[in-house]
Amino acid sequence: EPEVTQTPSHQVTQMGQEVILRCVPISNHLYFYWYRQILGQKVEFLVSFYNNEISEKSEIFDDQFSVERPDGSNFTLKIRSTKLEDSAMYFCASRYRTNTEAFFGQGTRLTVV
Amino acid sequence: GESVGLHLPTLSVQEGDNSIINCAYSNSASDYFIWYKQESGKGPQFIIDIRSNMDKRQGQRVTVLLNKTVKHLSLQIAATQPGDSAVYFCAENYGGSQGNLIFGKGTKLSVKP
Numbered sequence: 001e002p003e004v005t006q007t008p009s010h011q012v013t014q015m016g017q018e019v020i021l022r023c024v025p026i027s028n029h030l031y032f033y034w035y036r037q038i039l040g041q042k043v044e045f046l047v048s049f050y051n052n053e054i055s056e057k058s059e060i061f062d063d064q065f066s067v068e069r070p071d072g073s074n075f076t077l078k079i080r081s082t083k084l085e086d087s088a089m090y091f092c093a094s095r096y097r098t099n100t101e102a103f104f105g106q107g108t109r110l111t112v113v
Numbered sequence: 114g115e116s117v118g119l120h121l122p123t124l125s126v127q128e129g130d131n132s133i134i135n136c137a138y139s140n141s142a143s144d145y146f147i148w149y150k151q152e153s154g155k156g157p158q159f160i161i162d163i164r165s166n167m168d169k170r171q172g173q174r175v176t177v178l179l180n181k182t183v184k185h186l187s188l189q190i191a192a193t194q195p196g197d198s199a200v201y202f203c204a205e206n207y208g209g210s211q212g213n214l215i216f217g218k219g220t221k222l223s224v225k226p
Contacts, residue, residue, distance in 0.1 A: 004156075031212050041159060043202060043216040056213050091156050098212030099145040099164070104156035 001024045006092050006105035013082055013112055021108045023092030032075045033093040033102065036060070040094065043091065049075065050106045082112045125223045130217060132190040134220045136203035139184060145206035147214065148177060148188045152197045165207070190222075198224045 005024045013019050025032050034046040047057040049067055066078045075094075079086055089107040125206035126132045138146070146163040158181050163170045163177045163186075170177050176189040200221050204214040 015129075016219045033213060035214075041212075041220045043204075045213045045215065048213045058213075095212060097204055101147065101159045101162060102212070102214060103159070104149075105155075 002103075004092055004094055004103050004105035006090075006108050008108060009106065010109045011095055011111070013110070015084060015112055016081050019079050019082055019110065021079075021090050021092075023075045023077070023112070024073055025075055025092065025094030026037075026096075026103055027073070029094035029096050029103075031095045031098060031102075032069070033095075034077045035091045035093060035104075037091065038088045038089040038108075042073050046077075046090075063068075086110060087112045122218065123221045123223070125225060126193050128193060128195060128224050128226050130193055132188075132193045132197070132222060132224075134188045134190075134201050134222065135204075136186040136188075136217050137184060138186060138203070138205045138217075140205060140207050140215075141181075141184065143205040143207050143215075146177070146186055147177065147204045147206070148175075148186075149202045149204060149216075150197075151202060152199045160201075162216070192220075193224050195224045195226055198222055 007022045032049040035043050037043045045058050047061045047067055060078045064080045068076045087111050092105045093102045093106045095102040115143045147162045149161040150160050151157045159177050160183050161172045163179050168179050178187045200219040202216050202219045206214055212219045
């Protein structure tokens with residue numbers, strides 16, 4: 001069964017450092033998303049990506065965040081200068097069309113120290 | 114304020130009983146809804162979805178009911194099993210958006226053997 005894969009599963013970084021979280025969406029999907037989940041809280045939307053550009057982003061997704069689909073298979077989330085409050089689980093998701101099931105990866109746990 | 118919320122943060126049921134998890138949403142323009150199950154340390158896993166032109170949809174042991182009049186969504190799990198223990202989130206897809214899902218806070222379901 002096709003699945004969304006994310007690497008690494010856990011990333012520890014020092015405050016102020018840049019991190020790149022990687023995702024491989026399901027191959028025939030067209031819509032890609034990043035979400036985050038702070039421990040014990042709900043899943044929050046960060047950004048959606050379609051047709052090689054950002055289609056929507058939340059207020060969480062500020063200038064420190066960027067996304068890229070560099071090669072047609074990977075979908076990355078970069079945080080330029082991490083803050084303590086960026087510590088969370090980050091989930092990548094993809095879907096073939098809107099209003100259909102969105103498949104989530106297993107997440108990357110980001111810990112900023 | 115949040116668009117999707119849950120009435121009960123925790124639910125404890127006996128194995129074999131039926132479970133009902135409730136969700137309220139506030140965007141009357143939302144046209145698609147998903148229930149996700151999240152086990153500890155894992156990503157959200159699709160359970161069942163429903164479009165706004167329906168009021169009921171059944172899957173294997175699960176039923177989703179949608180009441181658009183009061184903007185209420187519920188998930189019914191028949192013959193609940195220990196493997197159903199997890200956090201359950203409802204998510205709404207705001208009509209017209211690029212498909213970003215708005216998640217509720219989650220209900221933790223505990224199944225007692």
